[in-house]
Amino acid sequence: MRLRALLETDALGLRLLGGEDELDRTVRGVMTTDLRDPSRYLSGGELVLTGLAWRRDASDSEPFVRILAGAGVAGLAAGEAELGDIPADLVDACVQHRLPLFAVNETVAFATITEHVVRQVSGERAGDLAAVVDRHRRLMTSGPAGGGPEVVLDLLTSDLDLRAWVLSPTGRQIAGAGAPLPAPLGAALAGHHLAATRTGRRGPYRAAVAGSTYSLFPIRNAGRGAVPAARDVRESVLSDWLLAVEADASDWPAARLDLLQGVTQLIAVERDRRDAARTVRRRLAQEVLELVQAGAAPAEIAARLRVAAPVLLPGLGVAPQWQVVVARVDWTASGTAGGAGGPGDIAGGPVAQALLEEILVDPAVSGPDSADRIAVAHTGEEAIALVPLPAVPAPLPETVDGPTDNAAAPDTAEAPAAQDPALHADALLAAVREPLSAGLADDGRLTLGVSAAVHSAEGLRGALEEARHARRVAAARPGRVCAAGHHELASHVLLLPFVPDDVRRAFTARLLDPLRDYDRRHRAELIETLEAFLDCDGSWTRCAARLHLHVNTLRYRVGRIEQLTGRDLSRLEDKLDFFLALRMS
Numbered sequence: 114m115r116l117r118a119l120l121e122t123d124a125l126g127l128r129l130l131g132g133e134d135e136l137d138r139t140v141r142g143v144m145t146t147d148l149r150d151p152s153r154y155l156s157g158g159e160l161v162l163t164g165l166a167w168r169r170d171a172s173d174s175e176p177f178v179r180i181l182a183g184a185g186v187a188g189l190a191a192g193e194a195e196l197g198d199i200p201a202d203l204v205d206a207c208v209q210h211r212l213p214l215f216a217v218n219e220t221v222a223f224a225t226i227t228e229h230v231v232r233q234v235s236g237e238r239a240g241d242l243a244a245v246v247d248r249h250r251r252l253m254t255s256g257p258a259g260g261g262p263e264v265v266l267d268l269l270t271s272d273l274d275l276r277a278w279v280l281s282p283t284g285r286q287i288a289g290a291g292a293p294l295p296a297p298l299g300a301a302l303a304g305h306h307l308a309a310t311r312t313g314r315r316g317p318y319r320a321a322v323a324g325s326t327y328s329l330f331p332i333r334n335a336g337r338g339a340v341p342a343a344r345d346v347r348e349s350v351l352s353d354w355l356l357a358v359e360a361d362a363s364d365w366p367a368a369r370l371d372l373l374q375g376v377t378q379l380i381a382v383e384r385d386r387r388d389a390a391r392t393v394r395r396r397l398a399q400e401v402l403e404l405v406q407a408g409a410a411p412a413e414i415a416a417r418l419r420v421a422a423p424v425l426l427p428g429l430g431v432a433p434q435w436q437v438v439v440a441r442v443d444w445t446a447s448g449t450a451g452g453a454g455g456p457g458d459i460a461g462g463p464v465a466q467a468l469l470e471e472i473l474v475d476p477a478v479s480g481p482d483s484a485d486r487i488a489v490a491h492t493g494e495e496a497i498a499l500v501p502l503p504a505v506p507a508p509l510p511e512t513v514d515g516p517t518d519n520a521a522a523p524d525t526a527e528a529p530a531a532q533d534p535a536l537h538a539d540a541l542l543a544a545v546r547e548p549l550s551a552g553l554a555d556d557g558r559l560t561l562g563v564s565a566a567v568h569s570a571e572g573l574r575g576a577l578e579e580a581r582h583a584r585r586v587a588a589a590r591p592g593r594v595c596a597a598g599h600h601e602l603a604s605h606v607l608l609l610p611f612v613p614d615d616v617r618r619a620f621t622a623r624l625l626d627p628l629r630d631y632d633r634r635h636r637a638e639l640i641e642t643l644e645a646f647l648d649c650d651g652s653w654t655r656c657a658a659r660l661h662l663h664v665n666t667l668r669y670r671v672g673r674i675e676q677l678t679g680r681d682l683s684r685l686e687d688k689l690d691f692f693l694a695l696r697m698s
Contacts, residue, residue: 114140114233116188116213119160125229126221127190130204132213138187142378143230145223147389149173150180153349154381157185160230162223164192166389171202178206188213190226227382231375262288262380269358269376273369276359279332279380281471282307282351282552283545288380294357300548302327306355307552310346317362317373328362329355332377332384347444347459350552352467354384391470391487397421398488398499405573406492414570421488422501434502434566435573436536439580440469441495441588445556462491468549468559469496472541495584497577502535502566538563538583538596550593558595560587565599617697624694627677639677640695642670646682647692 117136120127129136141158144151147166155161161181168174181189189212191199199216207214217226262279269275270290278289284299294302305320306329317328332354356377362370401421404414418435442465466489473487489498538561542549549559562584564576579599587597628639642660646667649656657667671682680687 114230116140116160118233119226119230120215122229124221125226126218127226128216128218130199130214130216131208132188132211135188135211135213138213140187140230140233143227144385145227145382146385147392148385149177151385152180152184153352154385155181155184155186159186160226161186161189162192162217162226163189164195164223165200165203166195166392168200168203171200174200174203175206175209178203178210178212182210182212186212188215190215190217192217192219192223194219231378262383263290265376265379266290273372278357280306280355280357281474282353282355282468283471283548285471285474287354288383296544298323299357300544302329302357303355303548304551305329306331306357307350307548308554310350310353311552311554313346317358317370319361319363325359326361328358328360328373330358330373330377331355332381345459347557348464351442351464351549352471354380356380393424394488395466395490397424398490398497401488401499401573402490402492402497402577405577408574411570414573418570421499424488434535434568435576436500436502436566437564437573437576437580438469438473438498438500438536438541438561439495439577439584440465440472440498440559440561441584442468442553443494443558443560445558461494462496465494465496465559466491469498469561472545472561473498473500473536495581497580500536535566536563538587538598542594542596546594553593558588558593560584561596562587563596563598621694621698624678624680624691625698628674631673631677637670637673639670639674642667643674643691644695646671647688647695651682651688 115136116138119125119140120129120136139158140160142160143162144154144159145162146154147164148154149167151161167177178189189207191203191214193199193216199214204214206212217223266277266279266288267290269277276291278294278299279287280294280299280303281287282303284296284301284303286294286299301322302320305322305327306318309316309318309320309329310331316331320327320329356373358373362373397417397420401414401417404417442461444459444461470487470489473489487498487500489496491497541563542561553559562580562582564580564583567573567576583597583599583601586601587595590597625640628643631637632639642656645659646656649659653664653667657664660667662670675681680691682688682691
């Protein structure tokens with residue numbers, strides 16, 4: 114449909130403010146956003162609806178319009194409900210970039226415009242899409258009358274006998290019709306989707322998992338046949354949602370493919386809403402982070418935390434503890450299909466921010482609004498999360514005769530783990546490592562560091578540095594997805610990542626190269642023997658049992674190690690040198 118047709122529809126309440134010569138532009142879809150930079154969700158031809166929440170002053174208008182024009186959108190419609198008259202600076206920016214601008218009367222809901230555009234754009238599609246479009250207002254409506262993506266997914270099940278789920282890039286279920294998707298299956302489907310996306314192929318992608326066939330539709334697509342935006346796929350691959358349908362779409366007619374692409378457009382609205390809801394939390398985190406890094410007085414930081422706590426922990430008032438999590442996504446120079454430049458062209462901070470927001474969502478909680486504890490800012494190439502922790506319940510008081518109420522004493526080995534609300538580095542990545550590794554492919558790395566919990570504003574600066582140090586420790590490890598926690602900073606492991614590479618090579622070569630050379634010539638397994646001997650704390654009996662050797666054979670091997678290296682494995686200093694050399698090799 115044409116922009117002119119929208120202007121001529123009185124029920125939409127549109128008033129043209131500029132761009133009369135551009136009204137013959139074709140509208141391929143619609144998007145509602147208040148993001149300052151919505152480019153990753155645009156593919157060209159959209160009518161963009163905005164409530165102007167992104168505008169703080171006049172200087173914000175031109176960058177926003179420039180982004181829209183660069184993405185090839187058809188036009189911009191701004192609501193009058195927030196500011197009344199549309200600001201003159203926005204009008205001027207649209208004139209400068211030749212972008213048609215409409216004012217939306219405050220009595221007209223964006224949902225009404227969205228429904229009308231989707232109906233018109235979908236008018237030539239198969240009749241089964243009409244059932245979804247007729248219910249689109251419910252998708253867009255908040256409160257009890259709404260229902261979000263589940264409304265559309267229910268229709269796919271009832272009208273077309275298709276089971277479908279909306280998944281996050283880690284496989285977490287955001288919406289679904291009927292029985293929930295098992296977590297391992299969701300992670301596997303997300304991994305297939307991310308791997309296929311990195312190849313640059315257009316969706317839907319076919320995936321065979323656990324004996325069933327699924328078709329995976331990128332939520333960001335704006336319709337079948339639309340021209341993809343000219344950007345590097347790595348900017349969004351780790352944050353885009355997907356629609357997983359239990360069916361093989363490879364033999365579907367064009368009409369049914371159009372139906373599912375239309376559904377992804379409707380669900381993209383929910384994604385936009387989620388991102389808009391996170392704006393306040395992101396801003397709070399950014400403000401606290403700036404104060405901490407600027408060395409602000411603890412009282413000033415504490416005042417800002419008192420503002421943040423009720424937003425992140427509703428009903429609590431203040432947060433008794435805070436943790437800091439730092440994440441970074443790095444890309445190497447190896448190119449990928451669908452890429453549009455080297456790693457230097459990718460802004461790592463926003464990518465890490467979106468990814469960290471997803472990682473910090475409680476995996477046991479589904480839905481698009483389950484991230485209400487998460488406040489993530491980004492600075493430079495890293496993302497920083499400020500996570501409030503609820504108080505740990507105090508143990509029941511004990512009498513001289515034992516616990517009150519004759520209750521059995523809790524198992525001391527298990528009770529702290531059950532009550533501890535703190536985040537742990539390995540646990541954060543356990544469920545998402547597989548799909549994220551597929552998205553990072555062979556040219557990306559995610560590293561993450563977690564601080565200890567702190568109880569006051571005075572401790573936040575130390576927690577930030579602790580999380581950054583932990584992330585550097587993680588970065589020194591092999592693997593695409595690595596994490597380290599604060600508890601690892603109290604050992605020798607903290608020192609190893611910061612040893613210069615030339616010192617590492619010289620140290621390990623002097624100690625281990627003689628053993629490696631001997632192993633290559635004689636297959637003596639001296640390196641394996643050395644590792645086992647140190648792991649067993651120098652115990653001859655335990656080490657021999659682990660290696661399935663006679664103790665005399667073990668003594669012979671250890672003697673050969675000492676002869677080749679000139680070291681004595683009965684001395685603590687030599688044991689420590691070998692231990693460090695093995696760790697750094």
